[in-house]
Amino acid sequence: MQIEKCKHPTKCDFVGCSNLADYQLSTKGLLKRELAFCEKCLREMYVEIGKLQVPKAVEAPFKIKKRLRKEER
Numbered sequence: 339m340q341i342e343k344c345k346h347p348t349k350c351d352f353v354g355c356s357n358l359a360d361y362q363l364s365t366k367g368l369l370k371r372e373l374a375f376c377e378k379c380l381r382e383m384y385v386e387i388g389k390l391q392v393p394k395a396v397e398a399p400f401k402i403k404k405r406l407r408k409e410e411r
C-alpha cells in the first residue's frame with residue numbers, strides 16, 4: 339500500500355468534498371479502485387487514524403542516544 343501524488347486531476351473521493359485530489363492511495367488491487375483524496379481530507383483522515391492508532395516508538399530511547407553519539411564523532 340502506498341500513498342502517492344496524483345498524476346492526473348481527479349476529484350476527491352470524500353463525500354461532500356469538491357476539492358481536487360492531491361493524493362491517491364495505491365493499493366495494487368486490494369481495493370476495488372484507487373482512493374483519491376485532497377490534502378484537507380488526508381489531514382482529517384490522519385487525525386482520525388491517530389485516534390485509533392498511536393504510533394509506536396520504533397526504537398528504544400537508549401538506541402537513539404547511541405546513534406546520536408555516533409553521529410557526533
Ligand SMILES: [Zn+2]
Pocket residue numbers: 350351352355356357375376377378379380
Ligand atoms: Zn477532500
